Every structure is written in C-alpha cells, then in structure tokens.
Amino acid sequence: MNIINFLTLNMAGVYWNPVLLVILFCILLLIVVVWGRIFFRRDYNRDTGQVKPFNSGLLDEVNYNVQSSNLYWGFRKALDSLYKVMIHNHDGDLNNYLKWMVIIIAACLLLISGGLL
Amino acid sequence: MSKHLPILIITIPLLTAFMMPIAARVGIRFRNVLMLMAILAINIMLLSLIPEVALNFGTIFYTVGAPNPLAINPEGLAFPIRIILKIDGFSLFMGLISGTVALVAFLYSWKFIKEDGKKTYYFILMLLMLVGMIGLEFTNDLFNFFVFMEILSISCAALVAYETEEKHPPYAGYKYMLISAIATSFLLLGIGLLYAQYGSFNMDYIHNEMNHSLLDKMALIFMLIPLAMKAGAIPMHMWVPDTYSEAPAPVTAMLVTASQASLYGVFRLSFSLFGNPISSISINYNSLGWVIIILGVLSMFVGVAMALVQHDIKRLMAFHAVSQTGYMLLGVGVGIAVYAAGDKGAAFESFGKVAMIGGIFHIMNHAFYKGLLFLTSGVIVRRFGTRNLDKMIGLAHRDTFTAVAFIIGALAIAGIPPFNGFASKLLIYESVYKFSPLLSIIAMFVSVLTLASFVKVFYSAFLGPRRDDLIHNTEPISAGMKIGMGILCVLVVLMGLFPEVVIDVLVEPAIAGLVTIR
Amino acid sequence: MSDFFLYVTVVLLIFLGVVALLYKRNLIKIVLAINIVESGINLFFLTLGYRPEGTAPIFTLAPALSDLKMVLPTPQALILTNIVIGFATSALMLTFAILTYRNNRTLDIFKLRGVEDHE
Numbered sequence: 001m002n003i004i005n006f007l008t009l010n011m012a013g014v015y016w017n018p019v020l021l022v023i024l025f026c027i028l029l030l031i032v033v034v035w036g037r038i039f040f041r042r043d044y045n046r047d048t049g050q051v052k053p054f055n056s057g058l059l060d061e062v063n064y065n066v067q068s069s070n071l072y073w074g075f076r077k078a079l080d081s082l083y084k085v086m087i088h089n090h091d092g093d094l095n096n097y098l099k100w101m102v103i104i105i106a107a108c109l110l111l112i113s114g115g116l117l
Numbered sequence: 118m119s120k121h122l123p124i125l126i127i128t129i130p131l132l133t134a135f136m137m138p139i140a141a142r143v144g145i146r147f148r149n150v151l152m153l154m155a156i157l158a159i160n161i162m163l164l165s166l167i168p169e170v171a172l173n174f175g176t177i178f179y180t181v182g183a184p185n186p187l188a189i190n191p192e193g194l195a196f197p198i199r200i201i202l203k204i205d206g207f208s209l210f211m212g213l214i215s216g217t218v219a220l221v222a223f224l225y226s227w228k229f230i231k232e233d234g235k236k237t238y239y240f241i242l243m244l245l246m247l248v249g250m251i252g253l254e255f256t257n258d259l260f261n262f263f264v265f266m267e268i269l270s271i272s273c274a275a276l277v278a279y280e281t282e283e284k285h286p287p288y289a290g291y292k293y294m295l296i297s298a299i300a301t302s303f304l305l306l307g308i309g310l311l312y313a314q315y316g317s318f319n320m321d322y323i324h325n326e327m328n329h330s331l332l333d334k335m336a337l338i339f340m341l342i343p344l345a346m347k348a349g350a351i352p353m354h355m356w357v358p359d360t361y362s363e364a365p366a367p368v369t370a371m372l373v374t375a376s377q378a379s380l381y382g383v384f385r386l387s388f389s390l391f392g393n394p395i396s397s398i399s400i401n402y403n404s405l406g407w408v409i410i411i412l413g414v415l416s417m418f419v420g421v422a423m424a425l426v427q428h429d430i431k432r433l434m435a436f437h438a439v440s441q442t443g444y445m446l447l448g449v450g451v452g453i454a455v456y457a458a459g460d461k462g463a464a465f466e467s468f469g470k471v472a473m474i475g476g477i478f479h480i481m482n483h484a485f486y487k488g489l490l491f492l493t494s495g496v497i498v499r500r501f502g503t504r505n506l507d508k509m510i511g512l513a514h515r516d517t518f519t520a521v522a523f524i525i526g527a528l529a530i531a532g533i534p535p536f537n538g539f540a541s542k543l544l545i546y547e548s549v550y551k552f553s554p555l556l557s558i559i560a561m562f563v564s565v566l567t568l569a570s571f572v573k574v575f576y577s578a579f580l581g582p583r584r585d586d587l588i589h590n591t592e593p594i595s596a597g598m599k600i601g602m603g604i605l606c607v608l609v610v611l612m613g614l615f616p617e618v619v620i621d622v623l624v625e626p627a628i629a630g631l632v633t634i635r
Numbered sequence: 636m637s638d639f640f641l642y643v644t645v646v647l648l649i650f651l652g653v654v655a656l657l658y659k660r661n662l663i664k665i666v667l668a669i670n671i672v673e674s675g676i677n678l679f680f681l682t683l684g685y686r687p688e689g690t691a692p693i694f695t696l697a698p699a700l701s702d703l704k705m706v707l708p709t710p711q712a713l714i715l716t717n718i719v720i721g722f723a724t725s726a727l728m729l730t731f732a733i734l735t736y737r738n739n740r741t742l743d744i745f746k747l748r749g750v751e752d753h754e
Contacts, residue, residue: 009540009617012471013547018535018614068506068577072425072569079422086423092359092748094292094665098299098656100352101342105303108338108408117334117404260713267720271727278731287734288747291662294731298669298724299656305676305717306649312710313683 119165120187123179123202126162126212127252130155134244141237149227152240156223159247160216163209170209171626177204178257197319203257206626210477211381213623214484215250217608218374219243221601222367225492228595229367229499239279245272246371250378259308259318262382263301270297273375277364289363296356300343307339320390327391329400337400340386347379350446351415354439358423361435362504366495367601369431370488373438377480380442384449384477388631392456406454409446414559416443421566429504430494430574434487437530437570440563441483447560448476448545451552456632468548470628475544478624482537482612486529489605493523496598497578502589506577510587513579518594520579522602527575529609531568537609540616641682648675662732662742666725673721677714684710 008017044050076083089096111117133155140148169175179202180186204212223243230236249269256262274297278290311333312318315326327333346353357376361369387409391400420440427433452473455464496519501509513520529536532543542564550557612619652672659665684707690698692708736742 007615007617009544009620011474011544012468013551014471014543016534016540016543016616018540018616022535022614068573069426069428071573071576076426082422083426086419087426090355090358090423092355094295094744095657095660097292097296097353097356098653100355101299101346102653102657104353105338105342108342109335111404111408112331112334112338117401117408260716264716264720267724271723274727274731278734281734282738284738287731287738291728291731291735294724294728295665295669298728299672301720302669302672302676306679309676309679309683309710 121179122162122166123177123204123255124181124186126159127248127255129158130244130248130251134241134248137237137241137244145232148237148240152223152244155244156216156220156247159251160220163212163216166204166209167622170204171206171622174206174626174629176630178202179204197317197322200261201257201319201321202255203321204255205630206623206628207381207385207477207630208254210481210623210627211254211378212251214377214481215247215254215374217604218370218484218488219247221488221492221604222370224597224604225370225495225601226365226367227597229495229598230365235279239276242272242276243368243371246276246375250375253378254381257320259311259320259323261318263305263308266304266379266382267297267301269375269378270294270301273297273372276368277360277372279365279368280363283363286363289360292356293360297347300347303339303343307336310336310339320385324390324392329391333391334400337386337391341383344379344382344386345412348376348383349416349439349442350412351419351439351443354416354420357439358432358435361438362429362431366491366498369435369491373487373491374484376438376442377484380445380480384631387453392632402456403454406450406452406456409450409453410556413443413446413448413450414556416440416446417560417563418443421563421570424570425566425573428506430497430506430509430578431491431504433506433570433574434490434494437490437567438483438487440567441479441487441530443563444542444545444560445476445479445483447549447556448472448479450476451549451556452476455552468551470632471544472548472552473628473632474620474624475541475548477627478616478620479541479545481619481623482529482541482609485605485608485612486526486536486538489522489526489602489609490530492598492602492605493519493526496594499590500588506574508587509578511579511581511583514583515588516594518599518602522606523575523579525606525609527568527571529613531571532564533568535610535613537612537616540613638682638685641678645675645679645682648672648678660744662735662744663729665744666728666732669728670721670725673717673724677717680710680714680717684708 004017004020007019008015010016108117133151136151137148140151166177170177178187181200181202183199223240226239226243230239245268249265249267249272252265253262253269256265271294274290274294277293278287280286308318311323314332315323317323342353349357361372364372387405417440420436420438420443424433424436424440427436449472452465452469455469496516497509497512498504500512500516503509525536529538532538542560546557546560549560649672652668652670652675655668655671656665659668686704686706689704689706692705692711697703697705732742735747739747741747
C-alpha cells in the first residue's frame with residue numbers, strides 16, 4: 001500500500017489518485033472495445049452514403065457548418081445587458097487602461113486611510 | 118564553478134545575446150546551434166539547483182562582486198551594501214517555468230519564423246526576455262527588481278511588434294510599452310518611499326526593520342497595484358487581449374511567462390517584504406486577502422464571459438489567460454486572508470496552506486497548457502491565413518498531431534482528469550469551499566464555461582469536412598515545432614499523472630520560501 | 636522647509652502627467668506625458684537624498700573630517716539609471732508611433748481601435 005499512498009494527493013479533504021483512474025479507464029475501454037467489435041457493427045458499411053451527415057434528403061453537398069460565432073447565441077442574449085457594458089469597455093481605448101489603474105489605486109488608498117487595510 | 122551558479126544563470130544568456138550578430142555572420146546554423154546550447158545550459162543549471170534548494174528547503178544567497186560571494190554579509194557589516202541574489206524555493210520554481218517555456222518557444226520558432234534578416238534580432242530579444250525574467254525572479258534587491266523588469270518590458274514590447282509590415286502589431290507594441298512604462302514608474306515611486314525611510318534597497322533588511330506606518334502601506338499599494346496590472350488582473354486587464362493577439366505565436370507563449378513573473382512580484386512583495394503575522398501593528402491580512410480574492414473572482418468571470426463571444430482565436434485564448442490568472446489570485450488570496458500564526462493559525466494550517474499550494478501549482482500548469490494552446494494556434498493561423506474563427510473548417514484531416522495537442526491542451530485548461538489542470542483546480546475548489554462556498558461555486562461555473570469556449574474553437578477549426586480551398590499554406594510542420602509541442606504535451610500528461618511528486622518536490626519548498634512565520 | 640515645495644512639485648508633475656495620459660488622444664502627446672511622469676519621479680529621488688548643508692559626495696578635496704556632510708550618493712546613481720531607461724522607453728515608443736503612422740496614416744487613438752466589431 002505504500003506505493004499507492006505515495007502516488008495519491010491527500011490533503012484537506014482532497015483524495016485523488018490519477019494512476020488508478022487511468023488504469024481503470026483503460027480496463028473499461030478494453031472491455032467496451034472488445035465487446036463492441038464482437039457484437040455491434042454488423043450493419044456498418046463504409047464507402048456508402050451511410051457515413052455522410054444527415055442532410056434532410058437533399059442530395060448535393062452543402063456547407064454543413066454552423067458558424068462558430070452563433071454557437072452560444074442563447075447565453076449571449078440572456079446576459080445581453082452585461083455584454084453590452086463589457087464589450088463597450090474592451091474597445092481598445094488607451095485612456096481606459098490607465099483610468100482603471102488610477103481608480104483602483106485611489107480606492108485602495110481610501111481603504112488604507114480608513115483603517116481597513 | 119558551482120558556487121558562482123546564480124550569477125552564471127543570468128550572465129550566460131546576456132553574453133550569448135550580444136554574441137548573436139557575430140555568430141550570424143559566421144553562419145545561420147552556427148547561430149541557431151549557439152542559441153540552443155545557451156538555453157539548454159540554462160535549463161541544466163536550473164535543474165542542478167533542485168537538490169540544494171528544493172529538496173533540502175534551503176536558500177542560496179549570492180553577493181555580486183564580493184570576494185567571498187556565498188557569505189551573507191561578506192565584509193562583516195551589519196548593513197548590506199551590495200546587490201544580493203537570493204534563490205529560495207519560489208524563485209527556483211518560477212525560474213524552471215521560464216526556462217522550460219523558453220526552450221519550447223525557441224524550438225518552435227526555429228522554422229516557424231521566416232528568415233528575412235530580422236530573425237537574429239528576434240533571437241537576441243528572446244534571450245533578453247529570458248534574462249529579464251530570471252533576473253527578476255532571483256534578486257533580493259528592490260532596485261535590481263525594477264531594472265530587470267524594465268529589461269523584460271522593453272524586449273517583450275519589441276517582440277510583440279515583430280511583424281512591422283502589418284497594420285496592428287506596432288500599435289500593440291506601443292500599448293505594451295505604455296502599460297509597462299506607467300507600471301514601472303509607479304513601482305519606482307513605491308521603492309523610493311521605502312528607501313527614504315529605511316536607507317536600503319535590500320528586501321530582507323527592509324523586512325526586518327519594517328514598522329508598518331501609513332507611509333509603508335501607501336508604498337505597498339503603489340508597488341502592488343501596477344504589478345497586478347502587468348499580470349493581467351481585472352480591471353486593468355484590457356491590454357492583454359490587444360497585445361497577445363498581435364504577437365507571433367511563440368512570443369505569446371513567452372508573454373504568458375512574463376505576466377507570471379509580475380505575479381511572482383505581487384506574491385513576493387506581499388509575503389516576504391511586508392509579512393509579519395505575529396506582530397500586532399502589521400497590515401490587516403484579512404482585508405488584503407479579500408482585495409486579492411475580489412480581483413481574482415472578477416478576473417475569472419469577466420475573462421471567460423468575454424472569451425465565449427470572440428471571433429478571433431488568439432483573442433479568445435488571451436481572455437482565458439486573464440481568467441486563469443484569476444484562479445491563481447483566488448487561491449493565494451484565500452491563503453493570505455487566513456494567514457496567521459500560533460493558535461489563530463488553525464485555519465491556515467487546515468485549508469489556507471492547501472489553497473496556496475493549489476494557486477502556486479496552478480502557475481506552473483497554466484504556463485504549460487497555455488503555452489501549448491498558443492503554439493497550436495500558431496499552426497492554425499498559419500494554415501488558414503486568418504485569425505477569424507468563422508473562416509476555418511476541417512483542419513484535423515491534415516494535421517492530426519496538432520489536433521491531438523490541441524485536445525490535450527483544451528482538456529487540461531478545462532480541468533478534466535487526468536491532466537494537470539484538474540489537480541490544481543481540485544485543490545483550489547476544496548480549500549476555497551471551506552473558506553466560503555460561494556467562491557468555489559463561481560470557480561466551478563467558470564470552469565464549465567472554459568470548456569464550452571474551447572469546444573467552440575475545436576469545432577470550428579478542426580472538425581468538419583475537408584476543404585482544401587481555404588488552406589493557404591500547405592508546407593508540413595517542421596520537426597522543431599513537433600518537438601516543442603511534444604515536450605509540452607508530455608509535461609502536461611506527466612504532471613497530471615503524478616501531481617503528488619511535483620507538489621512534494623517543487624511546490625512545498627515554494628510555500629516554505631514564502632510563508633516564514635517567525 | 637524648502638523640501639516641502641520640492642515634494643509639492645513632485646506631486647504636481649506626477650498628477651499632470653497622469654491627467655495628460657488619461658485625456659490626450661495623440662500618440663506622441665502620450666509619450667511626452669510619460670516623460671513628465673518620469674521627470675517627477677527623478678525629482679522625488681533627488682529631493683529625498685538631500686541633506687541640509689551637504690556637499691557633493693566626492694572624497695577628493697573634501698572638507699575636513701569633522702564637518703563632513705554629504706548628500707546621499709545612491710539616489711543620484713538611481714536617477715541616472717532611470718534617465719537612461721526613460722530614454723530607451725521613449726525611443727522605442729516613438730519608433731512604434733512612426734511605424735503605426737506609416738501603416739495606418741493616423742495617430743489618433745480613437746481611430747486606431749485595432750479591434751473589429753462584434754456583430
């Protein structure tokens with residue numbers, strides 16, 4: 001048990017042993033692959049139309065891709081007020097870089113003279 | 118020879134940098150081999166310091182220019198009068214990170230950067246950047262810290278503007294130099310305030326003589342906030358995406374390490390210079406900890422929320438750099454907030470120290486997986502000729518090696534086991550949960566969003582049908598690039614499989630070097 | 636007493652430089668503002684090294700040992716270092732301004748956003 005104790009991370013409520021996890025994962029992978037190759041894939045024919053993505057019946061090639069900018073549309077619309085403020089601030093304006101540093105230094109100096117820091 | 122090791126680590130890249138133009142006259146291969154030998158020598162020397170400094174929890178003091186350099190006060194005076202270098206666990210930890218990322222970035226840029234007469238200057242600036250980073254991490258003298266920080270800033274700004282024919286890189290270099298000039302000016306103001314009171318620049322001497330008056334706390338704020346700005350903390354982080362996206366890919370991997378050198382400065386100043394937890398008149402550690410925690414949590418959330426909606430691949434990764442810096446600030450901030458000694462130090466012993474271990478381990482993990490991600494983004498941008506994610510499709514058919522490297526980097530940054538991001542994030546989650554559950558929940562939510570944004574990048578750049586009409590550049594990846602990305606992949610996987618070994622050998626001495634409870 | 640006015644000048648110089656950095660739009664005016672801030676910091680170091688009735692810190696042909704009062708020499712070395720660093724910084728930033736003007740034909744930071752719009 002000494003080698004297992006040597007390889008685990010054990011402090012403050014954390015118990016984590018990555019080597020055991022990888023070994024377990026490999027064993028499970030082996031089992032699944034071997035079982036899958038024996039029992040499945042009987043009706044898989046390569047080089048037919050089976051491997052193409054589903055196209056709702058259209059027969060010619062189209063560009064299947066959804067643009068990646070539209071992937072998280074729902075999240076962005078939900079937090080739209082937050083995003084308007086954040087994107088407006090990240091516009092690349094040089095004066096804003098130093099305005100924020102001066103604001104934070106002033107706030108910390110106020111905290112110091114108020115006796116809190 | 119081995120007693121002069123600290124100063125040799127700083128001097129060898131400096132001399133090699135100045136020999137570069139002469140070596141380029143002799144031949145291109147001679148110049149490349151000379152630089153490879155210099156960087157390998159630095160890494161070997163840094164690794165050879167591990168037994169003495171890290172495994173034995175020791176500290177090396179080196180007085181520059183004295184007849185007997187290893188004695189602490191060589192002339193027998195009570196007042197230190199020369200520049201003293203100090204290598205303890207935390208300095209060696211950061212030095213190892215800088216050396217490894219420099220080696221990988223050099224191997225990657227062997228064939229990536231085209232030979233057009235500027236490449237010699239590229240190598241000179243890369244060596245000067247390494248000198249600046251290692252000098253900053255090894256010094257015990259405040260003015261020396263300032264000078265090395267200026268060396269680092271000037272060479273970084275010149276490297277950001279490397280492609281001078283394009284429209285935006287020189288302006289990005291201008292922004293970087295502006296931020297660095299203001300940060301170092303305010304840092305010098307704080308150093309001047311400390312010098313005027315104590316008459317010395319030596320950090321250990323000031324630590325012993327410190328009476329925490331109002332002027333000293335003002336000096337701390339003037340030194341800490343500009344260093345946090347250079348490290349990329351909210352709300353002073355807006356220069357990070359603008360500059361990281363315009364630099365060439367291996368330079369961006371080293372810019373990450375340069376920002377972490379400034380983070381080293383933040384922790385070194387708040388622990389080793391101003392730290393005295395049993396004195397009754399010291400600074401209020403709880404409030405300082407909460408300031409750093411709030412900066413960290415805001416960095417995490419704003420960084421990843423902005424990264425989800427980007428169109429530009431390198432800007433997206435730069436926002437993630439800001440977000441991961443928030444994790445480091447959160448971990449060490451929790452450690453500072455419960456930092457006390459004696460019988461009030463039970464909280465620190467139970468979870469504060471583990472939070473600090475997680476935060477500092479995250480620095481090393483972040484340098485490696487973020488460097489890997491930036492290097493793969495260099496391949497992607499070179500292939501498609503554009504940085505826009507909407508115009509990329511189907512690269513995994515051609516470049517399988519890059520796709521595997523990207524998968525390893527993306528899973529590591531999201532905190533998926535068994536890669537190294539998971540180990541440090543687990544330590545941060547567990548210990549921050551004991552401090553305040555809300556912060557831990559925000560950290561986990563940010564991790565989910567991180568995975569979401571990297572799934573977006575992988576989907577648009579690598580998946581999809583094979584379209585050869587969008588590929589601009591068809592030359593194969595050179596061996597140097599593969600070796601560079603391969604070294605980082607191997608390090609990410611190995612540090613994920615054996616985190617306990619890394620924590621025992623490297624991170625625990627770093628904590629012992631920072632937290633000295635007298 | 637004369638130190639007081641010098642420290643007030645330091646504060647005014649730094650304040651002037653920072654205000655110019657926050658409100659000016661031309662790239663070259665921003666470089667000049669950084670030079671003003673660095674001049675303020677140099678004056679700060681010079682003032683803190685002053686000792687009343689002190690001579691220059693040189694031992695050759697100095698007055699007798701009993702009434703030997705010198706100003707501090709270390710801040711003077713630091714001021715020289717800082718002036719050289721400021722010179723290198725200004726040279727680099729002006730070079731970047733020249734390259735920016737050559738590529739973009741403008742020096743106004745509102746026009747030089749460098750960030751494309753989101754949707």
